[in-house]
Amino acid sequence: MLVSSLFFWSFLGTSFLVCSLLLQNYWEHPQLTIRTVLGSSLLVSLGFATLMTSIARRYTFSRMLERMTAAPVSLSGIATGFGALTGKMGVSGVSLREALSGSAFSISLSGQGVVAMSPKLAGSLSSDETDAVLAHELSHIKNGDSAAKGLAKLARVAFPFDPVLRLVEAAVHRERELWADRVSVEFTGKPLALASAIIKANSGSSSATTGNLTGLFVGGSGHGLLSPYPNLERRVDILVELARKMELVANSPVVR
Numbered sequence: 001m002l003v004s005s006l007f008f009w010s011f012l013g014t015s016f017l018v019c020s021l022l023l024q025n026y027w028e029h030p031q032l033t034i035r036t037v038l039g040s041s042l043l044v045s046l047g048f049a050t051l052m053t054s055i056a057r058r059y060t061f062s063r064m065l066e067r068m069t070a071a072p073v074s075l076s077g078i079a080t081g082f083g084a085l086t087g088k089m090g091v092s093g094v095s096l097r098e099a100l101s102g103s104a105f106s107i108s109l110s111g112q113g114v115v116a117m118s119p120k121l122a123g124s125l126s127s128d129e130t131d132a133v134l135a136h137e138l139s140h141i142k143n144g145d146s147a148a149k150g151l152a153k154l155a156r157v158a159f160p161f162d163p164v165l166r167l168v169e170a171a172v173h174r175e176r177e178l179w180a181d182r183v184s185v186e187f188t189g190k191p192l193a194l195a196s197a198i199i200k201a202n203s204g205s206s207s208a209t210t211g212n213l214t215g216l217f218v219g220g221s222g223h224g225l226l227s228p229y230p231n232l233e234r235r236v237d238i239l240v241e242l243a244r245k246m247e248l249v250a251n252s253p254v255v256r
Helices: 002-021 030-068 073-089 119-124 127-142 145-158 163-188 191-203 232-250
Strands: 094-099 104-109 112-117
Touching: 002 030, 073 094, 073 112, 073 119, 073 127, 073 163, 094 104, 104 127, 104 145, 112 119, 112 127, 119 191, 127 145, 127 163, 127 191, 145 163, 163 191, 163 232, 191 232
Parallel strands: 094 112
Antiparallel strands: 104 112
């Protein structure tokens, strides 16, 4: 909503200003004038919206985390494993927090990263499942997914009537979720644990996974090209297939 408003009003204001400046040129070069107005307005509004959104995110990041997370008092049992995973995955500057809503999520901005998990989800997971989920969320930070999703959203907001960009934004979200699954498996070697954890997170999902927070939490499921979540059944099938391939490799005479 913030990006949409900033883009709209900056585009409107810039268009009015440039039109006023180039009004005399319109009668001689109408097409060139129109292209100049639209092009300059688009560039200025994109730059302004991006700059102001970055500033807003920087100064509201801590406040947003205060509303969504708390000190990880109930997660003390998994803090050691979390620290080991960050070192193993080469992810620094990331803290573990308790999620006040949803299941588990990660956010990264300006080198500051947070992985949060709800006590409810943590209490339902085994140690292997917990490691798999934490590795999944750390993968989002390692892969720079916050930036990728932000760029996709900015492009969609800049051209709100372009249906292709809506499809692209949703596709970026889905692809990043599946990629984070693969990276999690790469570092933990536990595809079945991740599949089980995702199913548990999905069964305990609430209204927090909709609205402005859509696509943020682990365990979401969707259908269709506009969904930010991969289909749950397909996602689990991919992880099961990874487990089967890993078992075949482990039992291969060459490995022995």
